[in-house]
Amino acid sequence: MAIAEQPVEMAQRPAEMKSAKPGIDWRGRLLDRAPFLVACLMLALIVAIYGSLQSGVFSLDELNLDTAAALTLMLAATGQTIVLVRGGIDLSIGGMISLGTVIAATRFTDDPSTTALWALAVLALGFLIGALNGLLISLLKLQPFLVTLATWSILNGVAMIILPTDGGSVPAWWVGFGYAQLFGLTSPVWMLLALLLFWWWFRATRVGITIQATGSNEKSAFLSGVSIARVNLITYGLSGLFAAGAALFLTTQTGAGSPTIGKDYILPSVAAAVIGGVSLFGGRGHLAGTLIGAFVLTLIGNLVFVLHVSSYWQPVASGVILLLSVLASSVAEKAARGRVQ
Amino acid sequence: MDLVTVKGLSKRYGGIVALSEATFSARAGEVHALLGENGAGKSTFIQILSGAVRHDGGSILVDGQDYRPANPDAAQARGIAAVFQELSLIPDLSVEQNIWFRHEPRTLLRTVNRAEMRRKTLALLDKYNFPALRPDQELRRLTLAERQIVEIAKGLAKDPRILILDEATSSLPAREAEWLLKLTRQLAAEGRLVIFISHRMAEVRAIADRLTIFRNGSTIAVHEANAVSDNEIVTQMIGRHLDRLYPERIATATDRIALRVKGLSSDSRLSGVDFALREGEVLGVGGLQGHGQRELFQALFGASKASGTIELWGKPVSIANPRQALTGEDGIALVPEDRRGQGLLLTKSVRENLTLSVIKRFTENGLLSRQKEAALVKEMVDFLRIKAGTPEQLAGTLSGGNQQKVIFGKMLLTQARVLLLYDPTRGVDVGTKGEIFQLMRDLAARGYAILFHSSDMPELVHVADRVLVMRNGHVAATLEGDRISEAGILRAAMLENEAA
Numbered sequence: 001m002a003i004a005e006q007p008v009e010m011a012q013r014p015a016e017m018k019s020a021k022p023g024i025d026w027r028g029r030l031l032d033r034a035p036f037l038v039a040c041l042m043l044a045l046i047v048a049i050y051g052s053l054q055s056g057v058f059s060l061d062e063l064n065l066d067t068a069a070a071l072t073l074m075l076a077a078t079g080q081t082i083v084l085v086r087g088g089i090d091l092s093i094g095g096m097i098s099l100g101t102v103i104a105a106t107r108f109t110d111d112p113s114t115t116a117l118w119a120l121a122v123l124a125l126g127f128l129i130g131a132l133n134g135l136l137i138s139l140l141k142l143q144p145f146l147v148t149l150a151t152w153s154i155l156n157g158v159a160m161i162i163l164p165t166d167g168g169s170v171p172a173w174w175v176g177f178g179y180a181q182l183f184g185l186t187s188p189v190w191m192l193l194a195l196l197l198f199w200w201w202f203r204a205t206r207v208g209i210t211i212q213a214t215g216s217n218e219k220s221a222f223l224s225g226v227s228i229a230r231v232n233l234i235t236y237g238l239s240g241l242f243a244a245g246a247a248l249f250l251t252t253q254t255g256a257g258s259p260t261i262g263k264d265y266i267l268p269s270v271a272a273a274v275i276g277g278v279s280l281f282g283g284r285g286h287l288a289g290t291l292i293g294a295f296v297l298t299l300i301g302n303l304v305f306v307l308h309v310s311s312y313w314q315p316v317a318s319g320v321i322l323l324l325s326v327l328a329s330s331v332a333e334k335a336a337r338g339r340v341q
Numbered sequence: 342m343d344l345v346t347v348k349g350l351s352k353r354y355g356g357i358v359a360l361s362e363a364t365f366s367a368r369a370g371e372v373h374a375l376l377g378e379n380g381a382g383k384s385t386f387i388q389i390l391s392g393a394v395r396h397d398g399g400s401i402l403v404d405g406q407d408y409r410p411a412n413p414d415a416a417q418a419r420g421i422a423a424v425f426q427e428l429s430l431i432p433d434l435s436v437e438q439n440i441w442f443r444h445e446p447r448t449l450l451r452t453v454n455r456a457e458m459r460r461k462t463l464a465l466l467d468k469y470n471f472p473a474l475r476p477d478q479e480l481r482r483l484t485l486a487e488r489q490i491v492e493i494a495k496g497l498a499k500d501p502r503i504l505i506l507d508e509a510t511s512s513l514p515a516r517e518a519e520w521l522l523k524l525t526r527q528l529a530a531e532g533r534l535v536i537f538i539s540h541r542m543a544e545v546r547a548i549a550d551r552l553t554i555f556r557n558g559s560t561i562a563v564h565e566a567n568a569v570s571d572n573e574i575v576t577q578m579i580g581r582h583l584d585r586l587y588p589e590r591i592a593t594a595t596d597r598i599a600l601r602v603k604g605l606s607s608d609s610r611l612s613g614v615d616f617a618l619r620e621g622e623v624l625g626v627g628g629l630q631g632h633g634q635r636e637l638f639q640a641l642f643g644a645s646k647a648s649g650t651i652e653l654w655g656k657p658v659s660i661a662n663p664r665q666a667l668t669g670e671d672g673i674a675l676v677p678e679d680r681r682g683q684g685l686l687l688t689k690s691v692r693e694n695l696t697l698s699v700i701k702r703f704t705e706n707g708l709l710s711r712q713k714e715a716a717l718v719k720e721m722v723d724f725l726r727i728k729a730g731t732p733e734q735l736a737g738t739l740s741g742g743n744q745q746k747v748i749f750g751k752m753l754l755t756q757a758r759v760l761l762l763y764d765p766t767r768g769v770d771v772g773t774k775g776e777i778f779q780l781m782r783d784l785a786a787r788g789y790a791i792l793f794h795s796s797d798m799p800e801l802v803h804v805a806d807r808v809l810v811m812r813n814g815h816v817a818a819t820l821e822g823d824r825i826s827e828a829g830i831l832r833a834a835m836l837e838n839e840a841a
């Protein structure tokens with residue numbers, strides 16, 4: 001019997017650990033960032049066209065205006081980005097945004113402390129409902145798509161019950177928040193910077209890394225000791241929180257509540273992230289990309305406006321851009337994979 | 342006193358009994374080998390110890406205290422870390438992020454302290470003489486062997502009292518495997534307990550102090566390593582006497598050339614490979630690791646680019662991608678190296694894995710014939726003796742040997758008669774190994790032409806009709822008959838190295 005034969009002592013070649021090659025893998029890094037770079041390119045292109053058709057595009061005023069127009073989507077998309085990096089999706093943000101605006105429009109008063117309390121309540125509600133989504137996904141082992149579709153519908157209904165049609169109002173000083181200025185920049189621009197700062201911090205924390213890791217490979221994360229239920233709770237909780245934030249900001253822009261407005265942010269929040277290079281399969285993505293994507297989607301609207309074509313071209317253009325982005329990331333992915341093998 | 346004592350441990354998966362009344366005990370400072378056929382319950386045992394799976398019955402004592410970890414964290418808290426067979430790594434994190442995942446050093450802002458993490462990584466890699474790894478490399482860019490090494494580093498980063506290695510050497514090249522064996526002894530000398538699972542008897546012989554043998558989920562025997570023969574061990578593992586591992590080698594090759602390769606070259610590692618594989622022949626491919634064997638198989642399967650001519654059954658073909666390689670009776674089928682990554686869809690059933698790539702064969706007038714499919718699946722499962730509860734069991738839950746059989750089945754169902762087998766017995770237990778060798782000879786007798794690479798040299802020596810020895814990307818020698826021996830292969834493989 002030959003089972004026990006000693007393995008033959010092989011000549012000692014240096015280990016062929018490919019990854020140990022020194023130097024920076026520039027091509028690999030470039031490919032990894034390709035979707036993000038493509039998004040930046042698109043934005044630059046859109047801004048260039050926009051700037052050539054319209055005067056005063058390259059000014060602080062324009063930056064303030066466009067950021068204000070994009071920030072609701074940006075806030076919603078920040079939560080969505082976290083969920084996508086986790087490998088999930090959150091449709092319920094549509095319901096949460098509607099609910100947030102109608103609560104604000106019906107409960108905010110001229111008394112700042114009452115208003116502040118209700119604003120905090122909306123944020124807390126956002127987190128709780130999101131956490132509930134996460135809990136249901138873990139406990140029932142259901143698809144995030146289905147669970148959040150259901151909660152979207154429920155929240156939408158509740159919003160309708162509170163305020164059946166667009167209306168209500170928020171105090172004038174609350175609306176003023178959206179236009180407050182510091183060093184020539186309005187509050188939306190500052191919030192945009194705050195979002196980036198938050199992301200820079202969050203993705204380097206253990207919680208942030210754990211969410212990313214769980215999206216990258218859930219089984220491995222579990223084997224490493226991650227509580228998947230807890231990750232889901234935090235992920236969807238944060239998404240709900242950002243949706244509530246988006247709702248509050250939206251009321252500074254509209255001055256009123258709307259029980260149906262939230263649905264306009266569901267798919268764009270996903271689209272913004274995807275345009276910015278966030279992977280729908282989890283594990284990869286950066287908020288900077290999402291914010292660029294949100295700008296792209298918003299400026300397309302401006303472009304359609306200055307081109308004097310029917311506004312129905314806006315969704316058409318958004319769709320084309322989305323397709324281009326997806327194409328770019330899949331090409332980059334394939335190229336990267338070809339290299340790895 | 343024993344560090345771990347396990348009594349009456351049981352675990353079922355639905356109708357499948359993975360462990361029944363298993364016992365185990367081991368001391369600090371020893372290397373304790375756990376042996377058993379594929380499916381004996383070794384990985385399940387490890388998963389229970391490391392908190393990944395909960396047991397149904399029985400008791401575990403660690404340090405004399407009751408131990409019932411609710412999750413891997415709880416196990417770590419008691420000083421138990423596992424190097425999992427299926428690995429627990431995150432593709433989108435870097436090597437160092439993986440090693441310290443959830444235990445990263447932090448700054449005042451609660452973010453990861455990268456400088457400190459790098460320092461600790463280098464210190465760890467240095468302390469245990471790890472093969473070169475780049476800490477900042479993303480894991481998904483690493484090869485299987487490199488990932489295995491990262492997984493080992495991750496286990497050690499927790500400074501565990503008990504380290505479990507589940508078939509950790511099976512995906513390592515010879516040199517790294519040797520390093521791991523030395524490391525294992527070193528860890529035991531530091532007073533840790535290392536539980537070591539491997540199908541390579543020589544490794545077990547080299548490092549184990551004691552060994553426990555599992556069969557069908559129960560403990561069959563515990564031995565002092567130097568007080569038991571290989572024969573006894575194998576007999577206890579498979580529950581019968583295995584009189585021979587290698588089948589009789591009856592020459593069945595005809596004069597017909599099934600696969601002729603001329604001047605095959607690629608920019609990576611092939612430079613002018615020439616050979617001819619005949620109908621009914623098992624042609625071995627050997628040589629030192631990294632001399633083009635892998636690239637040859639990949640090029641023949643169309644998974645990587647190469648120039649030169651390839652003729653199948655006398656007709657020149659160009660194989661630009663795996664789909665072209667697969668087609669029909671004149672095609673080529675491959676058993677790949679990384680069966681978990683490339684060969685199998687782990688989250689799909691045995692049936693789906695078998696039939697996915699040949700779905701056309703069950704389609705009548707555009708409709709899928711479930712009956713026809715079921716019949717073929719049954720035939721394959723019986724023919725290969727795949728041990729699965731039902732054809733609907735998920736491939737990922739099969740034992741390694743049975744996963745390998747599913748890949749064989751998948752390959753046979755393509756009807757291709759030129760088979761490329763790249764290390765088909767890696768991580769497969771002796772009993773199943775024997776079955777695979779027999780299967781190879783049976784297929785050859787039926788006129789299949791088989792190109793066969795193994796990282797275990799005795800397999801080439803005992804199973805192949807001829808052996809191609811590769812050196813620097815070409816065939817340096819072709820050994821036949823009596824000239825096929827380990828010494829012969831090594832001599833041909835190293836000649837130039839010695840001269841240089």
Ligand SMILES: Nc1ncnc2c1ncn2[C@@H]1O[C@H](COP(=O)(O)OP(=O)(O)O)[C@@H](O)[C@H]1O
Pocket residue numbers: 354357358359377378379380381382383384385386738739740741
């Ligand atoms: N998650 C699971 N679901 C169903 N069956 C499983 C699962 N994990 C393991 N098994 C079965 O339990 C038995 C023991 O498997 P395992 O512990 O992996 O064996 P080993 O590691 O000794 O090869 C096998 O029959 C295997 O198919």
Ligand SMILES: [Mg+2]
Pocket residue numbers: 380383384385426507741
């Ligand atoms: Mg196993």
